[in-house]
Amino acid sequence: MDFSLLLVLAVAVSGVIYLLDVVWWRPKRHQRIASAEASTMEGLDAKTREKLLKEPWPVDYARSFFPVLLVVLVVRSFIIEPFQIPSGSMRPTLDVGDFILVNKYAYGLRLPVVHTRILEVDDPERGDVMVFRFPEEPSVNFIKRVIGLPGDRIRYEGKQLYVNDEAVPKQLIEEGPQENPRELLFEEQLSEATHFIYNNPRDPGPQMREIEVPEGYYFTMGDNRDHSNDSRYWGFVPQENIVGRAFAVWMHWDGGLPSFTSVRGIH
Structure with missing residues (x-):
């Protein structure tokens, strides 16, 4: 098993998911909230807003692990x-x-x-x-x-x-x-x-x-x-x-x- 290859793949996959969320999926979630608020006079309650903003589990894991995996990759590949x-x-x-x-x-x-x-x-x-x-x-x-x-x-x-x-x-x-x-x-x-x-x-x-x-x-x-x-x-x-x-x-x-x-x- 090539640990370096697995680590590179993990960084690449989590990084792509994180990037897609930043440039595409997250703005879409905010657009849904704006549309929902525009369709109601009373506005959205906190629970509904939280539900609409909730990240899918792959995005949640990618956001959490990408920085850690990237640091490990850099240290292991170029330093120690x-x-x-x-x-x-x-x-x-x-x-x-x-x-x-x-x-x-x-x-x-x-x-x-x-x-x-x-x-x-x-x-x-x-x-x-x-x-x-x-x-x-x-x-x-x-x-x-x-x-x-x-x-x-x-x-x-x-x-x-x-x-x-x-x-x-x-x-x-x-x-x-x-x-x-x-x-x-x-x-x-x-x-x-x-x-x-x-x-x-x-x-x-x-x-x-x-x-x-x-x-x-x-x-x-x-x-x-x-x-x-x-x-x-x-x-x-x-x-x-x-x-x-x-x-x-x-x-x-x-x-x-x-x-x-x-x-x-x-x-």
Whole structure:
């Protein structure tokens, strides 16, 4: 189900009904009242006037919901959109059940449904946590870290990431951390972005020879390096598939009571 499409349709239908009432049906109701008052010497009582002025139920609902739906559409399409993390591919940065906020303005304004960029702002940078529509199934949203920009050369061998022939620095922080004892916790420095990643010492993981990121595309990886379905397997993210930059966790829900103790920025 495409929620953006449903929201656009709801705004369009309620807006058309509201507009028709303003320019056509409402003046007709007032004309009926004027005609009724002209045909009687005593004028209309309050109950009759109220009955003649009463809006049909579609108009009443449209008038009530149109402003609310329009605000939701504008905010969700051009400013901020909430998402839920469905998998562990971005651990330890993000966990299953995290609810995140995505800046829709960071990488330019895009029209809802058709996703055409109408205003350029900035482009993704290495280290950004980016939400995008999965190239192989555009109705599904993915979240990964931007590793390679257009023109970059990327290689991944022996659990070491290389960008433009330079090894991306990483430092071992902890062996078998309590929250994930089968992994090694590293701190990685990707351009200006410092973040944590997991590597599994018992799993050789994928090996990838050097590839060059084409113009208009981006190379992404999950922070849970040995448990992430990312660009190492299915290729590059087209610029037109970009949704926005994830910048905050505002809630965590794992099936019990929602928790707000994990509220934090995303780095």
